[in-house]
Amino acid sequence: MIYKVITKKEFKKFINGLIASNETFGPKQVDKDKNGKPIYQFREVHSFNEMDLDYTLTYSSLKNFFLPFRETLSRYSYSGDDWKQEIEYRVNPRVIVGVRACDINALCKLDDIFIHGTFPSPYYITRRKNTFLIGLDHIPLEDCFCESLGQLDVRCGFNLFCTDIGDRYYLSINSSKAFNFLRNVKTSDPTQSDDKKWIERKKFIKKSFKTHVEVNALPNLLDIEFESPIWKKWGDKCLNCGTCAMVCPTCYCYGIEETIAVSLKSSRKERFQYSCTLVDFAEVAGGHNFRPFKEDRLKYRFYHHYHGFAENANKQICVGCNRCGRACLAGINPKDVINDLILERADEV
Amino acid sequence: MKYKIPKQDINLKPFMSRPPRFNLKNVIMRTDMVYKCEIINIIELTEIEKLFHLKILDEAERQIFDFRPGQFVMLEVPGFGEIPISIASSSNNKEFIALCIRKVGRVTDMLHQARKGARVGIRGPFGTSFPMEEMVGHNILLIAGGLGLAPLRAPLYWINERRDEYKDVYLLYGTKDPASMLFTYQYDGWEKVNNIKLFTIVDKGDKNWKGRIGLITELFQEITIVPDNTYAIVCGPPIMFKFVCDRLDAAGIPMNRMFVSLERRMHCGMGKCCRCMVGSTFTCVDGPVFDYWSVLNLKEAI
Numbered sequence: 001m002i003y004k005v006i007t008k009k010e011f012k013k014f015i016n017g018l019i020a021s022n023e024t025f026g027p028k029q030v031d032k033d034k035n036g037k038p039i040y041q042f043r044e045v046h047s048f049n050e051m052d053l054d055y056t057l058t059y060s061s062l063k064n065f066f067l068p069f070r071e072t073l074s075r076y077s078y079s080g081d082d083w084k085q086e087i088e089y090r091v092n093p094r095v096i097v098g099v100r101a102c103d104i105n106a107l108c109k110l111d112d113i114f115i116h117g118t119f120p121s122p123y124y125i126t127r128r129k130n131t132f133l134i135g136l137d138h139i140p141l142e143d144c145f146c147e148s149l150g151q152l153d154v155r156c157g158f159n160l161f162c163t164d165i166g167d168r169y170y171l172s173i174n175s176s177k178a179f180n181f182l183r184n185v186k187t188s189d190p191t192q193s194d195d196k197k198w199i200e201r202k203k204f205i206k207k208s209f210k211t212h213v214e215v216n217a218l219p220n221l222l223d224i225e226f227e228s229p230i231w232k233k234w235g236d237k238c239l240n241c242g243t244c245a246m247v248c249p250t251c252y253c254y255g256i257e258e259t260i261a262v263s264l265k266s267s268r269k270e271r272f273q274y275s276c277t278l279v280d281f282a283e284v285a286g287g288h289n290f291r292p293f294k295e296d297r298l299k300y301r302f303y304h305h306y307h308g309f310a311e312n313a314n315k316q317i318c319v320g321c322n323r324c325g326r327a328c329l330a331g332i333n334p335k336d337v338i339n340d341l342i343l344e345r346a347d348e349v
Numbered sequence: 350m351k352y353k354i355p356k357q358d359i360n361l362k363p364f365m366s367r368p369p370r371f372n373l374k375n376v377i378m379r380t381d382m383v384y385k386c387e388i389i390n391i392i393e394l395t396e397i398e399k400l401f402h403l404k405i406l407d408e409a410e411r412q413i414f415d416f417r418p419g420q421f422v423m424l425e426v427p428g429f430g431e432i433p434i435s436i437a438s439s440s441n442n443k444e445f446i447a448l449c450i451r452k453v454g455r456v457t458d459m460l461h462q463a464r465k466g467a468r469v470g471i472r473g474p475f476g477t478s479f480p481m482e483e484m485v486g487h488n489i490l491l492i493a494g495g496l497g498l499a500p501l502r503a504p505l506y507w508i509n510e511r512r513d514e515y516k517d518v519y520l521l522y523g524t525k526d527p528a529s530m531l532f533t534y535q536y537d538g539w540e541k542v543n544n545i546k547l548f549t550i551v552d553k554g555d556k557n558w559k560g561r562i563g564l565i566t567e568l569f570q571e572i573t574i575v576p577d578n579t580y581a582i583v584c585g586p587p588i589m590f591k592f593v594c595d596r597l598d599a600a601g602i603p604m605n606r607m608f609v610s611l612e613r614r615m616h617c618g619m620g621k622c623c624r625c626m627v628g629s630t631f632t633c634v635d636g637p638v639f640d641y642w643s644v645l646n647l648k649e650a651i
Contacts, residue, residue, distance in 0.1 A: 021352040073381045076427035082468060083427045087379050093354040118634050119619035120377045126359040177354070184351050226648055253623035256616040260428040267428035269381070274622075281624065284614045285432070285454040288587060290649065303629070303648070310630035311620045 002173040004187040005194050011162070011169055014185045015048045015134075018095045022132070025065070026051035026097040027058055042096060053098050056141055061249030061323060062103040065096065066110065066127045069246075070272045073123065073256070077266045089126040098136045101154045101161075102146045102321040106249030107133075108157040109319070112312035113252065123271075132177065135161035137201070139208050145335060146320035147206060148213040165197040213335050214342060215316065218306040221341060226299070230340045235295025237330045242275030244301065244324035244332075250317040251275065251301075276300050302337060368410045371473050380619055383425045383470025384410040388463055389445055394531050397452045398496065399461060400437065402445045403471065414474070416440055418481060418503035419610060419638040422473030423618040424448060426463075430456040433615040433625075435637070436474065437499040439506035446471075449499035449531065475618045477638040479504050479608055484580045488517040490572075490602075492593055494565055494585025495524050498531050500610045500637075501584055509543040518543075519572055523550045523565030523585075527558045548572070566592050569600070576601030584610040590651035594641060607641035611650065 006014070018024060026045040029038040029052055040055040042062065074087045107128070114124035135158045146152050154161055160178040162169040170190060173179050190198070245251040255274040260267040274281065277297045282290040291297050308314040318334065325333025359365075362377075369378040390402035405411040416422075416436055425431045432454075438447035452461045460469070481504060489508065493501050501520075508515050520539065524530050530549065539545040548568045550561040561567070565585075574597075581597050583590060590609055597607050613625035613632040625632035628647025635643075644650040 017352040022354050078427075081466070085383060085385075085427070085470065087382055089359045091356055091358050091360065093356050095354065113621065116375070117620055118374050119371075119380050119621070120375065121621065122359055122377060122379065125377065126357070129357045129359070130354070132354050181352055223648070252621070254616065255622065255624070256431065258428055258430050269431075274624075276623065276626075282614055282626075284612060285457065286451075290587070290613065296649075300626070304623070304626070307629055309623075309626065310635055314629060 002179060003190050004171045004173060004182065005165075005168050005190045006171055006182075006185065006187045007168050010185045010187070012048045014182065015097055017184055018097075018132070018181065019045060019047060022093060022095045024095040024097060026053075027055040028052060029055070045097075051098060053136060055098070056138070057100060057102075057144075057321060057323070059323070059327070060247050061106060061321070062096065062099060063106065063110065063249050063252070064273075065094075065131065066107065066114075066124055067252055067254070067273065070270055071123065073269045073271050075266060075268055078264070089122050091126055091130055093130045093132070095132045095134065097134045099133055099158070100138055100321075101135065102144075102151055102319040103249055104133065104135050104154045104158045104161075105146075105151040106319045106321075109250050109312065109315070109317045110252060111157060112315070117311050133158040133160070134178075137161075137163045137205060139205060140210075141322075142210050143322045143325060143333070143335070144209065144320060145211045145213045145322060147209045148211075149215055149316065149318060149320040151319040152206065163198055163201055165194060165201055168194075170194060170198045170201075211322075211335055213320070213338050215306060215318075215338070217342075218316070218338065219308065219314070222303055222307045225341055225344065228341065228344055230337070230344055231295040231299045234332055234337050234340070235293065235298045237332055238277060238294050238298045239330050240277050240279055240294055240297065241329060242278050243327045243329060245275030245277065246273060247323040247327045249319060249321060249323065250305070253281075276304065298332075302334070305334070306338070368407070368413060369472070370413050371475060372413075372415060380472070383472050384414065386469055386471055388465055388467045388469065391463070391465060394449065395529050398529075398531060399450055399452075401448050401450060401460070401463075402438075403448065403469065404445045405471070406468075411443065414446075416446075416474035416503075417478035418507045419478035419500065419608075420474035420476050420503075421500075421618075421637060422446070422448070422471040423475065423615070424450075424456075424460075425470035425472065426456050426459050427470065429459045431472075431616070432456045433475075433618060433633070435500035435503070435610065437502040439510065440503060441506070441510060447502075449496070449502070451496055472618060475633055476636055477634075479582060479638055481507050485514045486516065488575060488579040489515055489519070490574065490579055490581040490597075491518070491520045492565065492581065492583045492585070493520070493522045494589040494593075495529065496531070497583075497585035497589070497610075498522055501582060502532065504582060505539070505545070509539070509545075512543055516578070517546065519546045519548070521548050521550075521565060521568045521572075523568070523589075524552070526551050526553045527555050527560075546572070564592070565589065566596055569596050574600045574602065576603075580606045580608070582608045582610070587612070587651070590644075594644065594651060598641065604642040604645070605640050608638055609641070609644055609651065610637045611639060612637070
């Protein structure tokens, strides 16, 4: 990786250059929550000033830029007794500015599945390859716990990452594209004092975490506590609405459905985001449901996130952004569930 | 332009004009492209089950399609949906593949209305298979319940085509009632031509039924299992696995010689949609054929 330093003024010029030439998305305040706090989302922007780069965290994750809530996989057109299938991958170069480390790390986890998995997904790959990602560090919220999961630093999956060192940004340049674009503006090589500021900033962010979750023993503990009563306790609270999976940056489970056009001349095969907490997630034809109870389904979401699945070498996929905890209508958040799980054993000892 | 992101158009890549090869792993291809098939024959097995013979129309795709006993395909009825179905024909048969389908949902209802000549799509083969080569020189115990006989038809064909390589082969088959027995027209051939020891049992008989009545586990009383020389394959409804596997385990068959073929909901067949997850893995890529150790190790497998 190559490192440079850029003044905030030059950075603005750089971003405006990108905005002028490409479809660009950035964090914007879209609403306020019930306590009057701003709600942010990634929206299309037309100038640097439209963005709130001091934003906390977007309500939804970046995932849906790569795995849209609904996308067409293929089309069938009928003629006589025959039909024809067509597949086209949507290519749409774009820039996303101000992405937090958790979102970038989440994309790396999705890459493991959709690029490096058994069957790479061309739909995902084309979106990923045509997206220019600019990351930006931030001071964690009170309930962020990415540090506990080792997801505080970014090492891959982005083009450019900016660390705020006061009046300037310390840039980690991770692609030739980013390097070339930066030739259009003034940057300088970091001095020793810049390096020091960078280290101080990192330390400061690390120290700012107020929420810690113990996740190291979790894969084993999830196996050991598979029958634990705590699943019933939390399962009873769960409303099975699927909100957690929708806002999560790594939940990727989906469903496929086909619809015939009103003209009866064609049909569409679509992929749509789904959630393992929804009641029919594992129901098979004939009516047998492999996970009929709420606690089974809630448990499975935790099992996937903190135990990991074989498709990505059993790595935990949670990045600790706590979006699910904030969005949950029933007040279930991963920290409490995990602590409960750990404490359940501790009480017996 | 100085800041223009170059367009990387995947649609121009060579793989776009090639048929997908589902036997290859970690290769980029049009994984959602189906092989177009024609239904060349439909055999009515019971009131709700039919056997469909599908022929892949494109010569090149037919050559590519190569499966092993135990694998499945995703069967596409354009406009209605896609379903996972185990292949119920011989892996040597390059002319057509046979799929045994119960009328049970939206896609299968539609299929049951289809006539000869109708065109559907398949993707596959997907999933793991039975280790047929490893079983050479051993006794084989095939245990099927209801529709579970369909996935066992492929290993059975494999064995019958090389019958002298295997020792005693038992087929234990149980159904709800005599009317739901599948492939009855083949029983004579299996027993007399292929020397398969076939035992059938039904939960509830009818006035013409002269055979055994009871649960499938009762058939174990009629056979002698030589545990250190037997491989077992089990396939049936979820409720059956536990009881049958417990019996096999008690009989002393080693864990790595007992195989089950599991059923789960599936949307993609490629380890992505997570609908078929069992324990920490997927039925579509690490299954549907699991050995008994995996079954014990993976949560909620049986």
